[in-house]
Amino acid sequence: FFKQKTAYEIRNCDWSSDVCLPIYVNGGGIQNHRHAFTAIMLAGMIAAVAVSLTTLPTVFVDDGAHPLGNDANYHAARMLMVADDPGSTYSFDPNLHWPEGTWITWTWGYDYFAGVLASILTSSAQGANNLIMFYPLVWLLLSTAVVGLVARQILTPPLQLISVLAYATAPMTLKLFGIGELDHHGAEHALFLLSMYIAGRFLR
Numbered sequence: 009f010f011k012q013k014t015a016y017e018i019r020n021c022d023w024s025s026d027v028c029l030p031i032y033v034n035g036g037g038i039q040n041h042r043h044a045f046t047a048i049m050l051a052g053m054i055a056a057v058a059v060s061l062t063t064l065p066t067v068f069v070d071d072g073a074h075p076l077g078n079d080a081n082y083h084a085a086r087m088l089m090v091a092d093d094p095g096s097t098y099s100f101d102p103n104l105h106w107p108e109g110t111w112i113t114w115t116w117g118y119d120y121f122a123g124v125l126a127s128i129l130t131s132s133a134q135g136a137n138n139l140i141m142f143y144p145l146v147w148l149l150l151s152t153a154v155v156g157l158v159a160r161q162i163l164t165p166p167l168q169l170i171s172v173l174a175y176a177t178a179p180m181t182l183k184l185f186g187i188g189e190l191d192h193h194g195a196e197h198a199l200f201l202l203s204m205y206i207a208g209r210f211l212r
Contacts, residue, residue: 044165044168048156048165048168048172049152049172051169052173052175053152053153055176055177056185057145059181060145060187067187067188068138068141072137073141073188075188076189079190079191080189080191084137084140086101087136088123088140089123090127091123091124091126091133092133098119098120099116122140123136123140141187141188143190144184144187144189144194147184147185147194148194151181151197151198152175154198154202155171155172155201158201158204158205
């Protein structure tokens with residue numbers, strides 16, 4: 009608690025929520041706070057996805073879907089390899105430093121998860137290629153949710169909304185999570201936010 013609470017305030021708190029929210033006897037405060045937070049999260053996620061979709065005309069052109077940038081193309085190729093054969097191990101990349109191949113030095117689960125997901129959702133190579141372009145949305149929704157949860161801990165609902173929308177529409181967010189942005193930095197960013205949120209909850 010940031011200030012000493014009276015016995016009445018402590019008794020009338022919603023201890024099931026992330027923060028101790030006062031119950032307003034006449035205003036239905038607890039339900040209002042919960043409904044407001046749900047609306048804030050929905051607004052933030054809708055805004056984030058809408059901004060992410062602005063790269064669609066650049067990614068989907070007449071001859072197919074193209075990732076944005078060299079690194080994105082490399083990860084797309086690895087994802088499609090996994091989609092074609094999910095049973096293989098991709099900690100070794102036969103196409104990197106060809107013809108010898110090499111062991112990769114980063115966590116390969118990012119590419120593997122996308123490839124397996126694509127293989128579950130479609131059986132065609134073209135379908136897998138199209139689906140993986142939307143893979144950044146998985147990490148976008150996760151990171152937006154974490155930003156909302158952090159804002160809920162320390163801000164009033166109007167400021168929560170401003171914070172979530174500011175994050176959802178930031179140029180950095182578009183660069184990390186735009187459709188076709190298949191580099192791994194977006195996933196690292198989302199997992200960093202999640203780890204900080206969990207650490208904050210643990211140390212609170």
